[in-house]
Amino acid sequence: MDFQISISGFVALYVFMLAGFAGWVIIGRVPAILHTPLMSGSNFVHGIVVVGGIFALLNASTLQEQVIGFFAVLLGAGNAAGGYAVTDRMLAMFKASDHPAAHAKSGRVKSIHSKKH
Amino acid sequence: MFPFIPQMAQLGIGVTDLAAALLFLYGLHRMSSPVTAPSGIFVAGVGMAVAILASLLYAFGVSEAAKPNLMVNLGLVVVALVLGGGAAWWSGRKVAMTAMPQMVAIYNGMGGGAAAAIAAVELFGGKAEGITALIVTLAGALIGAVSLSGSLIAWAKLDSVINKPLRFKGQQVFNGLVLLATLTVGVYLVAATQDKSLLVLAMPASIYLFFACALALGVFMTLPIGGADMPVVISIFNAFTGLAVGLEGFVLQNPALMIAGMVVGAAGMLLTLLMAKAMNRSVANVVFTNFGEVAKHKQTSIKGSLKPIQPGDAGIAMRYASSVIIVPGYGLAVAQGQGKLFEFVKLLQAGGVSVKFAVHPVAGRMPGQMDVLLAEAGVPYDMIFQLEDINDQFAATDVALIIGANDVVNPAARTDKTSPIFGMPILNADKAKKVFVIKRGEGKGYAGIVNALFYGENCDMVYGDAQAVLIKMIEAVRGLGLPAVA
Numbered sequence: 001m002d003f004q005i006s007i008s009g010f011v012a013l014y015v016f017m018l019a020g021f022a023g024w025v026i027i028g029r030v031p032a033i034l035h036t037p038l039m040s041g042s043n044f045v046h047g048i049v050v051v052g053g054i055f056a057l058l059n060a061s062t063l064q065e066q067v068i069g070f071f072a073v074l075l076g077a078g079n080a081a082g083g084y085a086v087t088d089r090m091l092a093m094f095k096a097s098d099h100p101a102a103h104a105k106s107g108r109v110k111s112i113h114s115k116k117h
Numbered sequence: 118m119f120p121f122i123p124q125m126a127q128l129g130i131g132v133t134d135l136a137a138a139l140l141f142l143y144g145l146h147r148m149s150s151p152v153t154a155p156s157g158i159f160v161a162g163v164g165m166a167v168a169i170l171a172s173l174l175y176a177f178g179v180s181e182a183a184k185p186n187l188m189v190n191l192g193l194v195v196v197a198l199v200l201g202g203g204a205a206w207w208s209g210r211k212v213a214m215t216a217m218p219q220m221v222a223i224y225n226g227m228g229g230g231a232a233a234a235i236a237a238v239e240l241f242g243g244k245a246e247g248i249t250a251l252i253v254t255l256a257g258a259l260i261g262a263v264s265l266s267g268s269l270i271a272w273a274k275l276d277s278v279i280n281k282p283l284r285f286k287g288q289q290v291f292n293g294l295v296l297l298a299t300l301t302v303g304v305y306l307v308a309a310t311q312d313k314s315l316l317v318l319a320m321p322a323s324i325y326l327f328f329a330c331a332l333a334l335g336v337f338m339t340l341p342i343g344g345a346d347m348p349v350v351i352s353i354f355n356a357f358t359g360l361a362v363g364l365e366g367f368v369l370q371n372p373a374l375m376i377a378g379m380v381v382g383a384a385g386m387l388l389t390l391l392m393a394k395a396m397n398r399s400v401a402n403v404v405f406t407n408f409g410e411v412a413k414h415k416q417t418s419i420k421g422s423l424k425p426i427q428p429g430d431a432g433i434a435m436r437y438a439s440s441v442i443i444v445p446g447y448g449l450a451v452a453q454g455q456g457k458l459f460e461f462v463k464l465l466q467a468g469g470v471s472v473k474f475a476v477h478p479v480a481g482r483m484p485g486q487m488d489v490l491l492a493e494a495g496v497p498y499d500m501i502f503q504l505e506d507i508n509d510q511f512a513a514t515d516v517a518l519i520i521g522a523n524d525v526v527n528p529a530a531r532t533d534k535t536s537p538i539f540g541m542p543i544l545n546a547d548k549a550k551k552v553f554v555i556k557r558g559e560g561k562g563y564a565g566i567v568n569a570l571f572y573g574e575n576c577d578m579v580y581g582d583a584q585a586v587l588i589k590m591i592e593a594v595r596g597l598g599l600p601a602v603a
Contacts, residue, residue, distance in 0.1 A: 010171030023380030029149040051172040057237040060180035072234035077201035079228035085209025094151040097497040
C-alpha cells in the first residue's frame, strides 16, 4: 500500500479556496476585543511551517542544505513556541466581572453594524 | 528486513497532519468568545505538538542522497527545535504586554523566514520538479522573504530602534524597481531551469540574488511607514507569512501546511481590511503614501479656547456623575497608566457610578492591543465596549474621560470635509454632557490636525502624564471620604 499524498493543479486550488474561505468565516466571528490574541494565535498556527522545515532538513544532502534547513526548523520552532506562549498568556488575562449583577446590567448592546454618523 | 516501515510512517504522518488541520480550525473557531478562547489555543497547541512529533517519522522515508546524513540531520532537527522553541518560549513568557506588537512581529518574521528557508533548500537542491512547482516555490520564497525582512523593520520601528520613517523622493518608483528586479530574477530562474542554454549567471548565484532582492524589498517597503499605521502593516505581514507557508506546503505536498497557511492568510487579510476601514483609508493608501506629510493643509479656524482644570477637580466631578465612559488611547499605554486607571474606576464604581470603556479599533499599535492592556490591568471584558456598540450611548452619558487619545475622538472626521481624517469612524465623545481630556500637552495628534473637541464648551483639559494625573484623581476622590455604595 502507498500512502503518498499527491496534490496537483486544481486540487491544490480547491484546498486553498476552501481553507481560505473557512479562515475568513471563522476569523470574521471573532470579536474585536480578541483581535490581538487572534493575531498572535493565527501567527502561532502558521508555525506549522516547522513541519516543512523538519522535512527539508531530514532530506538535506549537502552542507548548504543542512545549514539552511537548520535555520528553517529554528525559525519555525520559534514561530510556533513564541506564538503559543504569548497567546496563552494574553487569553488568560480576559476575565468577566466578579459579581453577576454587573454582568447582567452591562449586557452587551447588540447594535446594527457601525452606524454612520 | 522491515519493508512496511516507510509506509507505516507515511500513514502516521498523514493521519496526524489531518488531525492537526482539524484541531487548528476548531481551535480558532473557539476563539470567537473570551470564555472559550483559552481552550481554543490549547486545542490548536495539541494539534501543533502531534504534528511536530509525527514529522520526525519523515526520517523513515528520506531520499537516497540524504541517507548518509540521517543521524546528523536528526540531531540538527532536535537542536534547532530546542534552541528556537526554547528561546521564543522564554521571550514570550517574559515580554511586557505593551511590547506585544513587536514580539508578534518577530514571531511572524520567523515564520516567513522559515518558509523562505524551505524554498531555498528546494531551490538549491533542484528539488522543485516541473514548472508549476518551481513558480510556486519562488512565489512562496518571495512572500516569505518580504515578510521576514519587513517584520524585522516593523519590530525595529515598534521597539524604537528606528524612530523616524525613512522617506525620500521617488521612493515608490524605487520600490517598484526593486520588485521588478526580484521578479526578473525569478523569471530568469524559471527560464534557465527549463532551457539550460539560457544560463548566463550560475544558478546558485542567481538564487542568492533572488533572495537578496526579495529581502531588500521587504526593508524598503516598510521603512517609510509611520508608527500609527503599524496595525495595518503587522496584519499584512501576518497574511503574507500565512500565504508563504501555504505555498511551500503545496511544494512539499503537505496539505496541513496548505490549509493552516491559507487560513492564516485569509485571517490576516480580513484584519488588514478591518484596520484600514477603521482608519478610513485603503490598504494601498497606508502602504504607499506618507500620511503625516499629506496632512499639511489649511486648518478650519476653531472657535473657543482650551480650558485647563486640576486633576483633583475633574476626579471629584466624575465621582458625583452617574455615568462615565472612558476612552483610552495609546498615550495611556505610553504612560503605563492602565493599573492606576482601573484603581480609579473601581473607586468610582464603589460610589455607584456606572463606568464603561470605549475602545477604538486602531487604539494601540496592533489590532485590539488596548483591550489586552486593559485586561492585563484587571478590567473585566464585559466593561470594554467597541465603537459600534457604545457610540450611541455617549449622548446619554454624564462624563467622557479621554486619556491619551486624540484623532479617534476628533469630530472633524464627521463634519469637516477638508480634514484628512474626514469619514474615519470616531468615538462620539463630544456628545457627552461633560468631557475631560487627560493629555501631556497641547500637541496635535498623529494626523497633525487640531481637535475641535478640545475647544468645545463642554470640554476641560487635564494636562500631565496620565499616570501622575490618575494618582491625583484617586487621592482627591479618596479625600472626599464618601461611603461606598453597596
